[in-house]
Amino acid sequence: MTHPLLSLSGVRVVFGEFTAIDGIDLTVDEGELRFLIGPNGAGKTTLVDVVTGRTRPTSGTVTFAGQPIHGRGEHRIVRAGIGRTFQTSVVFEELTVLENIDLAAHFRLGPLALLRRRRGVTPTVGGVLERTGLAPLAGAPAGTLSHGQRQWLEIAMLLAQGPRLLLLDEPVAGMSHTERERTGELLTEIAADHTVVVIEHDMEFLRRYARDVTVLHEGRVLTEGTVSQVQADPRVQEVYLGRSQRTATVGDERDTLVPAANNEEG
Amino acid sequence: MTAEDTRATTRPAPTAASAAIPDPRPTPLARARDPLTVVALVAAALLVLPLFLDQFRLNLFAQYLCYAIVAIGIALAWGRGGMLTLGHGVYFGLGGYALAMHLTLARVAEDPMAQGGLPDFMVWSGLETLPLLWRPFANPAFALFAVVAVPGLVAALLGWSVFRQRVRGAYFAILNQALAAAFVILLVGQQHLTGGTNGLTDFPTFAGNDLYSPEAQWVVYVIVVVTTALVYLMFRHVAGSRYGSLLVAVRDGEDRVRFLGYNPTWVKTLAYALSAMAAGLAGALFVPVMGIISPEMLGVVPSITFVLAVAIGGRYSIAGAAVGAVVMNAAQTTFSESFAGGWIYLQGLLFVVVIVFAPRGLAGVVQSTTAALQRARRARATGGTPDSTHRTSDTPQGTDASGSPR
Amino acid sequence: MDAILNQVPIGIAIGAVLLLAALGLNFTFGQMGVINMAHGEFMMVGAYTAFVTHAWFDLNPDYALLLAVPAAFALTGLLGLALEAGVIRHFYGRPLDTLLLTFGVGLVLQQIARDVFGAPNVDVPAPAWLAGGVDVLGIRLHHARLFILALAVLCVVAIAYYLNRSRPGRQMRAVLHNRDLAAITGIPTRRVDATTFFLGSGLAGIAGVALTLIGPTGPTLGHNYIVDAFLVVVVGGLGQLRGTILAALALGLLNAFSEFWTDASLAKVIVFVAIIGFLQARPQGMFTVRSRALT
16 A cells, blocks of 8 residues: 555644634545535635645645645645646636646746747647637637636646646536536546546535545534435534524525535526 | 757647647748838838938937837836836846946046046046956956846846745835835945946947947947847747746736746746846947936836836837837927927826826727727628627736726 | 934934825725825925915914925825826726826926926925924934924824724725725725825825925925835835834834945945845735735
8 A cells, every 4th residue: 555645634724813724634545536525614725725835734744645745835736746726717818728728738848948939739738628628719818718618727727737636626616507517527537537636515516426525614524435424424414504504694505415406506 | 940940840740639729829921920020120220211310310219229128128027927117227227337337448448548547437536446346347248248147137136036925016016116216326326436427428439449430320220220129029939938928827817827837936037037138238229329328317217217118009019019119209309309398297198198098008009990990891791790709819907907997 | 322323313203204105105005006106296295385385475484384284284185185086096906007197197296396386496494493402312302303203193193093993994994904895884985095095195295294394395305205105015014004103113214324324325225125135024014914815
C-alpha cells in the first residue's frame, strides 16, 4: 500500500474569532471520486482553499503524493498536480475559449517559450475542447458564454492542466436540468481516469453520480461512507433537517438532503 | 523568425479532432499586413516627410516619436497588464541621463578649457575629481547598455517587490507617482552629480562625430524612426504571444491565474520592466534630438502626460497609443505656440473628455466605427438585420473598467 | 541633541497637515473607490481662501485666519460636492479612471489659480498671536505648529465623533464596509457618498489653510503634498482612522528627520524605500479587514 494521494491531518483554520475548520483528517486515494457535502458554513470551500493554497491552515498538515504542500504558494501547488474550479466560475472573459484553455495547458512553459506566438491548436487543447463539447465555441470570447458553458470551460481548463487531483467546487450550481445531465456525464467520464473531489449541494446529482461521500459539519468530518450509508445516517439527517428548518426563512433550499423535488431552482 | 518557422513545420500534424476547431488566429496575410504597414510608414517618414518639413519640424516630429515609444510601453503595462504607471518619467529620465552623462563626458574630453576633465557644474559645486558614479559612462558601450538596463533593473526591482506582496491597482499607481516625485527632487538636489534644475545639455559629439551637423541630425532622425518601428513590432509580438494573453488574464483575474499554475509576480514584473526599458530607450533618443535632458521633463506631470497620450490614443491598442502620443504632442506644440495657458485648460479637459466619452481612445473610436460599417455592409448584403450580438474585441475591461457604475 | 529633538514638532506639524489631507482621500477611496487627484488642488483652494480673507476683504490677520478655516471648509466642500455630482459619480469603483479624470480637473484648477492670482507665490500673513513660541524641555514649540496640531486634533475628534455617534456617520461606516448590504437595509447610499465627499474635500480645505502657516502659498501647493497624502493612505490602510493617524505622524516625522540627517533631496528617496520596505511586511497597510472575495 502506497501513500494516499491526498491526506489532511488535524487541519484547523481560524479567521479571527471564527473557526472555519476545526481539526479535519481526510484522505483521498488515487482514482477515487469523492463527494464533499455539508450545510452552509460546514467548511467545504475553506477545505478546498486550504488544499489549493488559497488559505493557510492555522495548524495541521496537508500532504499530496507524499509531499507536504501546506504553506506553499497557489501556483506551486498547481505545479505539484492539484487543480480546482471555482463556485462562481472565473474565466478570462476578454480571451477566447481557446486562449483560456491554451493558457491552462501551458503553465509549464518558461517565460521565453511563452513569448513565442501561439501556432495552432495543440493536441491536448484540441482533445479537451472536444471532450467538453466546447470545440464549436473555440473562437468565442469567454465573456459571451452562458453560465453552464462557463462552468464547462472551467472544467476544460482544469483538464488541460493535466492535474493528478481535480477539485470541483459546486460544478452544477445554477445549471439547468439538461446542463446538469451533461455535466454528470462529463464527470463520470473524467472520474474514469482521474482522482476527483467534488463539493456539491445538489442531492439528486449526488445520488446519481457519487460513489463515496464525506459529510462536513461545523468544521469537522461528521461521517464518511457510500451515498446510501450517509443518507441513512441519523446524524446527517439531523444536521440537514434541523438546519434546513431553522434556516427555511432564508430560503437556501439547496442544503436540504432528503427531498430532491425542490432542487430544480437553477 | 526562421527558428519559429522550422518549429512550426516540425510540430506534430493536428489530429482529426483539432483540425475541425476554428482557430481564431489571424491568417498569414493578416499577420504580414502589420509589418508591411509599418515598413510603409517608416518609408513615408524617411522619404516623404522631409519634403514637407524643415529641419526644425522634422526634429519636433522625432521628439514626438520618442514619446510614442514611451506610449507603446505604457500600453503594454497599463492597457494589457492593468498596471497604471504614473512614474514613467523616471525611466525616461534614467535612459536620458545615462546617454547624456556619456555625451557630457565626451564633450569635456575634447574641451581644452575644462578644468580637471570635469563638467562645469561639478567644478562650480567644488568637485575636483570625477565622481565614481560617472566613471563607467565614459565608455559609450556601457552608456548604451545602461540606457535600457538601468530602467529595466529599477522597474524590475520595484515591480517584483510590490507585485510579490500583491500590491496593485491604485496603490501601485500611487507608488509610481511617489517614485517620480522623489526622483525629480533627487535630481534637483544632487546638483554636483546631475546638474540640478538645469539638467545636462550641450552635446556636440558622439563617438567622434559632430552631432550638430545636418548630416548627424539626419542620422539621428533615421535612428529614431527605425527604432520606433522596431519597438512597435516587438511590443506587438509580445502582446500577440501566449504571454500577451497571460498578461490580459493577470489583469482581469490575478488570483485566478495563480490557480492556472502561473506566478503573476513575474508576469507583471516582466511587462513593467519591458515598458520601462522602452521608456529608457525613448529618453536616450530624446537626448540627441532635443540636446537637453532636465528634471522638468520627467516629474509627476510629464509622467501623467505620457499616460494621457496613451488614454487618448487607446490604452488597449499599441498602435493607438503610439499615434495618440504623436497627435497629442503635436497638438500641444501647436497650441502652446499660440497661447500657453490655453493648452493646460485643453489638456485638463482632454483628461475628462477621454475618460468620460472615449475610454478606449482614438483606437476604440476607429474600431467601433469600422465594426459598425462592416455590420451595415453585411446587413445590406444579406438583407437581414445588423447582428446586434456581435462583440468587438475592444470592449473595455479589466480591473479599472470592470463594469457599470454601482 | 536639541537640534534633533527640534525636528519632532516640525515632523508632527507636517504629519498633522498630511493627516487632514489623507482623511478625505481615505474616505473617498475606501468608500467609493475614487482616487481624487484634485484633492491637492482643494488644499490649494483652501490656502487661497486664507489669502483672500485678508487680501480682498482686507480683514485683520489676527482673526482672518479663524474665519478662513470654516470658509475654506465650506468652499472646498462644495467644490468636492460639485465634482462628485458632476462627473465622479459615474465612475465609482473604477479608481484608475477617476485618478486620471480628477487629475485633469486638478490641472484646470491650478491654471485658474494661476490666471486669477498669478503664478508666483502669494504672501499670507500669520496672525500676531501665532508669532513666537514656547520652550518645553529645550524644544522650541512654535505657536503656529501648535495651532496646526490643535486644528488636526479638533478635526479628528470631530470626525471620530461623527463616525461613531451620529446617525449619518454610522451610515457612512456601513456603506464603507459593505455598500450593497447598506443599500438593502435602506441607507441612502447616494446621499451618504455626497456627504462623504463634502467632508473629505472640506478637510482638504482646512489642511490648505494650515499650510499657509508653514509654507509658501502658490498654484502648485497641493501638488507637493498630494503624493505624500496618498502614501499615508497606502501605509495606513483603507477606511482606517487609527491607521491614517499613525501613518501621517510616521511619515511627517520620517520626512523631518531624514531631511535633517541627510538633505531634503535624499529624504524623499529614503521615505519611498522605507514605504516599499514596510509594504513587504504589511502589504495592505497597518490595519486591514480580511476578505474572501476572489479578484
